[in-house]
Amino acid sequence: MIDLTQPQRQSPIAIVLLGAGAIRSLGIAQVALAVFFIARGAADGRLMAVVVLAVALLVAVSVLSWWRYTFQLVDRELVVTRGVLRVDRLTVATDRIQSIAIEQELLHRLTDVVKVVVTTAGTAQAEFTIDAVSLPVAEELRRRATALGAAASGETAGGSIEPTERVVFQHTPRRLTIAALTMSPWAGLALIPPLWFGLQQALEPVADDLSEATPDVDVDRLGWWLVLIIVIAAPLFVVILNLGRVYLADWQQALRTDSTTLRRTSGLLSRFSTTSSVARVQVMTSRQNWLQRRAGIRDVYLSNAGDGDLRLIACRDEEFAATAVAAGLGVTDQLPLDRRVHPAEIWLRTRNTAIVALAVGAAATLLVGWWAMLVLVVVPVVWWSTRRHVRHHRWSLAAELATSSRVISSSTEQALVRKANLVRVTQTIFERRRGLAQVEVATAAGTIEVGMIPLDEAQAVRDVILHGVETDRRAWM
Amino acid sequence: MADPFSNEPLSVDELPRLRDAAFVSVDPRYMWGRLAGLVFFAAIAVAVGVLVVRRSEAVAVPVLIAGGVVLLIIATAVLSVLEARRVAYQVREHDLSLRRGVIRHVIETIPYSRVQHVNVGRGLIERWLGLATLEISSAGPDISVPGLAVADADRIKQVIAQRAGIDDESEGPNAVAMSDPASMPWPPPPSSPA
Numbered sequence: 109m110i111d112l113t114q115p116q117r118q119s120p121i122a123i124v125l126l127g128a129g130a131i132r133s134l135g136i137a138q139v140a141l142a143v144f145f146i147a148r149g150a151a152d153g154r155l156m157a158v159v160v161l162a163v164a165l166l167v168a169v170s171v172l173s174w175w176r177y178t179f180q181l182v183d184r185e186l187v188v189t190r191g192v193l194r195v196d197r198l199t200v201a202t203d204r205i206q207s208i209a210i211e212q213e214l215l216h217r218l219t220d221v222v223k224v225v226v227t228t229a230g231t232a233q234a235e236f237t238i239d240a241v242s243l244p245v246a247e248e249l250r251r252r253a254t255a256l257g258a259a260a261s262g263e264t265a266g267g268s269i270e271p272t273e274r275v276v277f278q279h280t281p282r283r284l285t286i287a288a289l290t291m292s293p294w295a296g297l298a299l300i301p302p303l304w305f306g307l308q309q310a311l312e313p314v315a316d317d318l319s320e321a322t323p324d325v326d327v328d329r330l331g332w333w334l335v336l337i338i339v340i341a342a343p344l345f346v347v348i349l350n351l352g353r354v355y356l357a358d359w360q361q362a363l364r365t366d367s368t369t370l371r372r373t374s375g376l377l378s379r380f381s382t383t384s385s386v387a388r389v390q391v392m393t394s395r396q397n398w399l400q401r402r403a404g405i406r407d408v409y410l411s412n413a414g415d416g417d418l419r420l421i422a423c424r425d426e427e428f429a430a431t432a433v434a435a436g437l438g439v440t441d442q443l444p445l446d447r448r449v450h451p452a453e454i455w456l457r458t459r460n461t462a463i464v465a466l467a468v469g470a471a472a473t474l475l476v477g478w479w480a481m482l483v484l485v486v487v488p489v490v491w492w493s494t495r496r497h498v499r500h501h502r503w504s505l506a507a508e509l510a511t512s513s514r515v516i517s518s519s520t521e522q523a524l525v526r527k528a529n530l531v532r533v534t535q536t537i538f539e540r541r542r543g544l545a546q547v548e549v550a551t552a553a554g555t556i557e558v559g560m561i562p563l564d565e566a567q568a569v570r571d572v573i574l575h576g577v578e579t580d581r582r583a584w585m
Numbered sequence: 586m587a588d589p590f591s592n593e594p595l596s597v598d599e600l601p602r603l604r605d606a607a608f609v610s611v612d613p614r615y616m617w618g619r620l621a622g623l624v625f626f627a628a629i630a631v632a633v634g635v636l637v638v639r640r641s642e643a644v645a646v647p648v649l650i651a652g653g654v655v656l657l658i659i660a661t662a663v664l665s666v667l668e669a670r671r672v673a674y675q676v677r678e679h680d681l682s683l684r685r686g687v688i689r690h691v692i693e694t695i696p697y698s699r700v701q702h703v704n705v706g707r708g709l710i711e712r713w714l715g716l717a718t719l720e721i722s723s724a725g726p727d728i729s730v731p732g733l734a735v736a737d738a739d740r741i742k743q744v745i746a747q748r749a750g751i752d753d754e755s756e757g758p759n760a761v762a763m764s765d766p767a768s769m770p771w772p773p774p775p776s777s778p779a
Binding site: 533537 | 696
């Protein structure tokens with residue numbers, strides 16, 4: 109039985125990590141420089157004495173830091189005491205904890221310990237880190253602190269502070285492979301120009317030799333083959349990179365939940381576990397490119413205030429729905445999403461694009477000739493994409509504000525009305541002339557915008573949301 | 586255990602509306618503050634322009650640039666005046682709204698229950714004009730209401746802090762005592778000490 113009400117010390121492995129941290133804080137460049145000079149003057153006895161002293165000091169400080177670093181749960185507060193010369197006593201109310209992440213980097217895995225990162229809403233960075241503890245201690249700390257926090261903020265109706273955790277879903281290696289293969293390949297296109305110029309430079313002497321040695325061979329034709337190889341190789345390279353990245357970062361990606369918290373775990377070499385309370389989820393976003401749509405998967409993001417966002421890749425529809433329910437939101441497919449935006453947006457975007465394209469084209473014509481006017485091709489493309497966007501854009505407002513849109517990729521956003529921190533109604537000159545407006549609902553972790561809707565409707569959305577914020581007293585963060 | 590929260594359908598017409606007529610314009614001195622800042626910038630621009638013209642051999646280009654800068658300053662001044670005249674706020678029982686923007690009209694509303702921090706700031710020009718800016722922070726975006734008389738800013742700050750449940754006794758020297766309910770923009774809530 110782990111008694112967290114008593115001061116707990118980190119694993120002795122933390123001494124190594126603290127020492128490494130101290131070296132990092134000195135600066136890698138400075139340390140490398142010192143090592144260089146020491147290596148050059150190794151024969152100097154005095155220098156060696158200084159080195160030995162410095163290393164001894166580092167070890168002593170690391171051991172003392174480890175010894176002085178304790179953590180414990182006192183009532184409903186997590187208390188951390190640390191410091192060698194100056195002792196800091198950090199007290200964090202458990203209901204203010206934003207997320208508790210349990211991470212296991214390579215060194216941690218080798219030594220069978222984990223790192224605990226505690227984040228609160230008030231800080232963008234981690235409030236504090238426990239460098240190395242055993243997994244049972246970390247799990248117990250996470251479980252107790254989260255449950256106490258939930259009880260303090262009234263999230264557990266029955267007062268139970270030890271909810272049972274269940275797995276919402278866990279991805280198989282096959283799913284991760286699909287996830288990597290359906291990631292956008294556009295990044296690979298960016299590799300084409302440098303690959304082209306690099307290979308051109310490298311192969312130019314070879315091509316010259318070849319054309320001299322075998323005049324019958326058409327070198328230009330070989331060049332086109334080179335283009336084809338590069339165009340295929342660049343996206344392939346990106347696919348391989350994506351596979352590696354997904355396997356390393358998202359291996360066995362799983363979402364777990366009890367009545368009050370969500371926990372995401374994943375990782376191959378390093379294991380990462382991020383926990384967030386359900387109440388702190390502000391916005392749920394899903395994105396699906398055309399490859400993912402064909403594969404029937406989508407990426408889901410649960411945004412929290414501060415750190416601790418949960419990113420869930422390659423979720424099937426039923427997993428997306430289960431995630432929404434676990435996060436206290438409605439199932440997106442069951443939301444009405446029956447309202448549309450005004451088609452004036454098509455004219456606005458097309459007109460603005462045409463003006464900019466004409467100006468750029470006219471200016472570029474002076475430099476490169478009439479070819480520059482080809483830039484006007486972008487105008488029908490924008491017209492088509494905006495028309496498609498307007499046709500597929502839907503939104504609705506009930507207990508939550510939800511939007512969905514699709515051009516080539518599709519996305520959805522939804523947030524509970526009570527999560528709103530600020531509501532903004534804006535009107536550009538274009539919108540004023542047509543009696544239209546845009547409404548923006550800002551939460552503690554992102555903004556949902558609905559543009560090109562009638563002004564009356566935008567004002568009604570604002571009033572409904574403000575009413576919802578004031579009347580719904582359930583926890584919002 | 587049943588969820589105690591109910592959410593029955595409600596007609597939008599029954600909800601309290603944010604009325605345009607209830608917006609209160611900020612202090613007229615705010616406009617002079619905006620112009621004073623612009624004059625300061627214009628003075629620097631003119632000084633740099635004169636130096637460039639005096640050192641330049643070709644006159645036409647610097648004069649054209651100077652003309653452009655003058656036009657830009659005049660346009661900015663006109664916009665600043667219009668903007669300052671449009672800035673207005675509305676303090677209601679449960680939220681504060683700010684109206685701003687000339688080219689793009691913006692009305693933003695922050696409920697008191699989402700306010701994390703409220704502060705009164707006074708820059709150099711504001712101190713000179715006896716004005717203050719009310720800065721309201723939430724966990725999301727923030728709102729700044731500029732061009733308030735110092736007493737008004739402090740009073741609104743105190744009311745917001747009280748209603749947001751973040752008030753404390755450590756108020757600044759300009760704090761207005763809450764003992765006079767008539768000084769508040771609306772009747773105090775039933776739970777607060779009158």
